[in-house]
Amino acid sequence: MKITDITALTFRHKTNTVRDSDGHGHPGPESDTTSALLTITTEDGTTGHVICRPGEVREDLLDRFIRPNLLGQDALCTENLWYKVYKWQRLSGGQLLDRTLTAMDLALWDLKGKAAGMPVWKLLGGARPKILAYGSTMCGDDLENGLATPEDYARFADWMVNTRGYKAVKLHGWMPPMPGAPDPKKDYKACAAVREAVGPDVPLMLDPHHFYTRTDTLWLARKLAELDFRWMEEPMEEASISSYKWLRDNTDLNILGPETMTGKHWIRGEYVKADAIDLVRAGVWDVGGITPAMKTANMAECFHMATEMHGTGAGNLSVALAIHNTSFYERGLLHPFIDYDKPKEYQNRIDDEMDADGYVHGRDDPGLGQDLNMDYILANQT
Ligand code: LLH
Numbered sequence: 001m002k003i004t005d006i007t008a009l010t011f012r013h014k015t016n017t018v019r020d021s022d023g024h025g026h027p028g029p030e031s032d033t034t035s036a037l038l039t040i041t042t043e044d045g046t047t048g049h050v051i052c053r054p055g056e057v058r059e060d061l062l063d064r065f066i067r068p069n070l071l072g073q074d075a076l077c078t079e080n081l082w083y084k085v086y087k088w089q090r091l092s093g094g095q096l097l098d099r100t101l102t103a104m105d106l107a108l109w110d111l112k113g114k115a116a117g118m119p120v121w122k123l124l125g126g127a128r129p130k131i132l133a134y135g136s137t138m139c140g141d142d143l144e145n146g147l148a149t150p151e152d153y154a155r156f157a158d159w160m161v162n163t164r165g166y167k168a169v170k171l172h173g174w175m176p177p178m179p180g181a182p183d184p185k186k187d188y189k190a191c192a193a194v195r196e197a198v199g200p201d202v203p204l205m206l207d208p209h210h211f212y213t214r215t216d217t218l219w220l221a222r223k224l225a226e227l228d229f230r231w232m233e234e235p236m237e238e239a240s241i242s243s244y245k246w247l248r249d250n251t252d253l254n255i256l257g258p259e260t261m262t263g264k265h266w267i268r269g270e271y272v273k274a275d276a277i278d279l280v281r282a283g284v285w286d287v288g289g290i291t292p293a294m295k296t297a298n299m300a301e302c303f304h305m306a307t308e309m310h311g312t313g314a315g316n317l318s319v320a321l322a323i324h325n326t327s328f329y330e331r332g333l334l335h336p337f338i339d340y341d342k343p344k345e346y347q348n349r350i351d352d353e354m355d356a357d358g359y360v361h362g363r364d365d366p367g368l369g370q371d372l373n374m375d376y377i378l379a380n381q382t
C-alpha cells in the first residue's frame with residue numbers, strides 16, 4: 001500500500017483551558033485555539049489521521065523529514081518507516097521533534113487499522129477489551145471552589161469516586177506560579193485529605209512539582225507511603241537517574257518514570273537497568289509514538305514491571321488495551337469547572353468514554369478509534 005499523499009491542515013476551535021506562566025493548564029474563559037489534522041493517504045484511498053498541535057506538523061517539517069521518507073513507501077511497514085524518519089533526528093539540529101515522529105506514527109497506525117479493518121488495540125495484541133481509568137486532576141490553582149485547598153481536592157475526589165465512578169485518582173499538586181508553591185507539606189495535606197475522603201481502598205497517586213530537591217522528595221515519598229499511595233511520578237528532573245536510584249533506595253513508595261525525559265524506549269531501559277524505578281512510564285506523545293511505546297512495554301514485561309501510559313487520547317488508550325502489563329488508563333486532566341465528557345467541536349465522540357463503573361472500552365471501529373467531525377474540521381480551516 002504505497003503512500004501517495006501527506007497533508008496537514010490547521011483548524012480553529014474553542015478551548016476552556018488557559019496556560020499559566022509555567023505552562024500548566026487550568027480552567028479559564030472560553031477562547032479560540034488551533035489544532036492540526038495530519039492525514040496520510042495511500043494509493044487505494046485509505047487514510048490515517050491524527051489530531052496534534054500545528055507546530056508538530058509544520059510544512060517545513062513535513063517537507064524536510066516526513067514526505068521524502070514516506071512517499072512511495074509501503075504504509076503498513078510502520079517499523080521501517082519509524083526508523084527511516086527517527087534516524088534523521090540526529091542531524092536535524094533539534095528540528096525534528098519526538099512529537100512529530102509521534103504524529104506520523106499514530107497516523108500510520110490509524111491507517112494500518114483501517115486497511116486491516118481492525119481496531120489498533122487488537123492489532124497490537126488486544127490484552128483486554130476495557131481498562132479501569134484513574135481520574136487525573138489538573139494542577140492545583142487559586143480558584144475559589146476549584147483546586148485551591150486540600151478540602152477542594154477532597155471534595156472533588158469524593159465526586160470522582162462516589163458520583164462519577166472512578167476507581168482510582170491521581171492528584172497533580174500545586175506548582176509555581178501558584179501561591180506558596182512548591183511546598184511538599186501542602187501537597188501532602190491535599191493527599192491526606194483525599195485519602196480521608198475516599199477511604200483506604202481506592203488506589204491514589206501523586207504527580208507533584210517536578211523540580212523538588214532530593215530531601216523534599218524523600219520526605220513526601222515517606223509520607224505518601226504512610227497513606228498507602230500507589231505511586232509518585234516525576235518529582236525531580238528526570239535526567240538525573242542517580243537521584244531516582246537514591247530515592248528508590250530510601251523509600252517504600254513506588255516510583256514511576258521517566259515521563260518527559262527524552263530518549264524513547266532506550267532511556268526507559270536504562271532506568272530499569274539502574275533500578276531507579278518501580279513502574280515504567282511511556283506516553284505515546286513522549287516516546288515517539290505507538291511503535292516505541294510497545295517496545296517499552298515489552299521490555300518492562302521482561303522484568304515483571306508494569307508500564308503505565310502517560311496522558312489521554314486514542315493512541316495511549318490503544319496501547320493500554322493492547323498490553324498485559326499495565327493497570328490503568330490516565331483520564332484527564334479533570335477539574336470541577338470542566339466537563340471532560342463533552343466532545344470538542346471537532347469530535348463526534350470523545351476518544352475515551354467511561355462507563356459508570358470506571359471502565360474505558362476499546363472500540364470495534366477500524367483504526368485508532370478517533371471519531372472525528374470532518375465537516376467541522378474542513379469548514380474551520382485557518
Ligand atoms: O505538570 C503538569 O502540568 C502535569 O504534570 C502534566 O504534564 C500531566 O500531563 C501529567 O504529567 N500527567 O501525568
Ligand code: MG
Pocket residue numbers: 207233234259310
Ligand atoms: Mg505525569
